Amino acid sequence: MHPAILWRPVKNLDIQCEACSHFCYLKEGEKGKCGVRINQKGRLYTLVKDKIAALNLDPVEKKPLFHFLPGSKTLSLATMGCNFACIFCQNHSLSQPPKKDGTILGENISADSILQLAKEEGALSVSYTYSEPTIFIELVLEVSRKAQVEGIKNILVTNGYQSPKALEELGPYIQAANVDLKSFAECFYREYCQASLKTVLNNLEHMKKLGWWLEITTLVITELNDSPQELKNIARYIQNYLGKETPWHISRYHPSYKLNNPPTPLSTLEKAYEIGKEVGLDYVYLGNVPGHMSESTYCPACGKVVIARRGFTLLEINLKEGKCAFCDYKIAGDFSNLN
Structure with missing residues (x-):
C-alpha cells in the first residue's frame, strides 16, 4: 500500500478520489469503484503501485497502434483493477477481481528494472495497458517520467475516463494513446x-x-452497438472532433465474461469499414480478422498500400520519411523508427 495522488479531503475522515471521472466519495475504509484505491484514516492509498500483474513484450500493433512506430516492440505492463465494469470485458481476469472479491495479485518490479528490460529487449516504448492505467496512475507516472529521460516513448491504452487533473498529470509524458470509444449512446455506457x-x-x-x-x-x-447509424455517428465524431487522419480500429467481438451474444459477422464489420470511409476517415482498420485487406494502410491520395500487414506482422513498407513512396503524400503518425 502506497500513498496515492489526486484526491482531496472532504470532512472528518471522508475523502474524494480525483483520479478518474467517477470522483468516488470514500468514507474511512472504503475502496473506489476500481477496487484498488482506498481511504485509510482520511488519506488515499493505492493498493497496486507495487503489484505488477502483467509484463509482456508486444508488437505495438497489438495495442492497436498502426501509425506509431510501426513494426516496433513495446513493453506492456498492467496491474489488476479497472474503473469500468464492462460485461463483455476481454481482460476480466485482470480487471475485475479486486472489485469482486478483493483479489490483488502482482509483483514488485521497480521502474528502473522495467526500463532496463525494455532496453534489453529493444522496445521503443512502454505501454500501460490490459486493465485501465488510470487506476495505477502513480506507477504510470513513475515509469513514464524515467522512460522519457531514457528516450523511450510512452503509450496509454485506455477507456478514456480520466479526470481532467489526471490528464494534465499524464500530459507531458504520454506520446500516444489508443482509446476505446465503445458506443455512441449514453444508455450503452450506463x-x-x-x-x-x-x-x-x-x-x-x-x-x-x-x-x-x-x-x-x-x-x-x-x-448492442452494431447499427449503421451508431457506427456512422462514431465515424462522424472522429472526423469532426479528432480529425479525419485519426485511425479508427473496428474490432470483432467474441463472447466473453458475462456476455454471450454471437460473434460479430464479418459483413457487419465490412459495413462499418465502408461507413468510416464514406464519412471521410483516412484510415479505417478491421481488428480480429487476420488476413483481411483492411489490416493494411492505404495512401489517402493515391490509394496504394504504404504498409501491408497480416495480423500484427508487417509484410511491406512503402514509406519514405513518413510519406507515401508512390506519390509523396504525408501519412499521419509517427514513423520515425523507419527513417
Missing part, C-alpha cells in the same frame, strides 16, 4: 460499463489538445 459517454468524448478532445497521437478502437458487439 448499462454495460457503468460510465458516461460524454466524459469519454470530453477526454478525447482533451487528449487531442495535449498533443498525443490518438487511435480509436470500437469493439462492435452484435445487437
